[in-house]
Amino acid sequence: MAIWRFDAIGTTWEIETSNELGADERRLVGAEIDRFDREWSRFRGDSAVTRVGRDGGSISSPDAGAMLDAYLDLSQATTGAVNPLVADSLAALGYDASYSLVASDPIAAPRDWTDRVRWTEGEATASAPALLDVGALGKGRLVDIVTDVLADVPGDLVVDAGGDMRVRGSAVRIGLEHPYDASKAIGVIELQDAALCASAINRRAWGDGLHHVLDARTGVPVRTWAATWAIAPAAMRADAIATALFFDGGPELAATWGVEWVRMSTDGRAERSPGCPAQLFTTRP
Incomplete structure (x- = not known):
């Protein structure tokens, strides 16, 4: 397998293919990643999300409808714990556009986000300034986009x-990395023609118990679950469920969507969905 490594959207990408990707294929991948970042990154001063957070208005994007439809399901399933207006809460705790990592008091995200943000398939509109954060599923969406760009690669x-x-x-x-010891795995899974997304409180963590997975209703980082993994045909839904599993209602939404999953609590217990193909080394007593 040929491996193409590069950094984008704050993480390292690895694209493995049977044969080396050509210059045109790499250019198309780069163009789609840049487009998505310019539209949805709250860490860029020139992004559409930053503009709407400052001035209100619209974001024209082919991803708007799919992502916000999924957020609506996430918000309803978790009774508001997952909410795209959590951006201000993240910024208050220091996970802001400048990565200050200086925390102030947590704030709750507005629960009426669907009154403040409207959307169609290709556009999201905020009636007043509203800073969106699509971190609950955006990276998965972008993985799907890149996979589609390379659909004709044999x-x-x-x-x-x-x-x-x-x-x-x-x-x-694939090993399921232990959230407290990166040299260990809590299980393994054979992944074929599917997506696997994970979330953990040890990633994007700073300060005293601060990390990026917040309960939008309170603005406070979650404490019960340490790590989650979700398996689905497409990465956006896997990413979304990996976020939802930190809250009540997450397993029920996963069942509705047909997503299999594993999660590990902060006291070391692991559990999984009934049909999950993962082999676990640690299980719930």
Whole structure:
């Protein structure tokens, strides 16, 4: 397998293909990643999200409808714990556009986000300034986009964006990294023609118990679950469920969507969905 490594959207990407990708294919991948980043990154001063957060208005994007439809399902399933207006809460705790990592008091995200943000398939509109954060599923969405860009590339394909990945062709054996010891795995899974996305409180963590997975209703980082993994045909839904699993309602949404999953609690217990193909080394007593 040929491997193309590069950094984008704050993480390292690895794209594995049966044969080396050509210059045109790499250019198309880079163009789609840049487009998505210019539209949805709250860490860029020139992004559409930053503009709407400052002035209100619209974001024209082919990803708007798919992502915000999924956020609506996430928000309803978790009774508001997952909410795209959590951006201000993240910024208050120091995970802001400048990565200050200086925390102030947590704030709750507005629960009426669907009154503040409206959307169609290709556009999201905020009636007043509203800073969106699509971190609950955006990286998975981008993995799907890159996979689609490479749909005509023959042979096996693995698109891996910092551990959120989609596999086409031959099966790939993947370890589920222990959230408290990166040298260990709590289990393994054979992934074939599917996506695997993960989330953990040890990633993007700073300060005293601060990390990027917040309960939008309170603005406070979650404490019960340490890590989650979700397996689905497409990476956006896997990424979304990996976020939802930190909250009540997440397993029920996963069942509705047909997504299999594993999660590990902060006291070391692991559990999984009934049909999950992962082999676990640690289980719930």
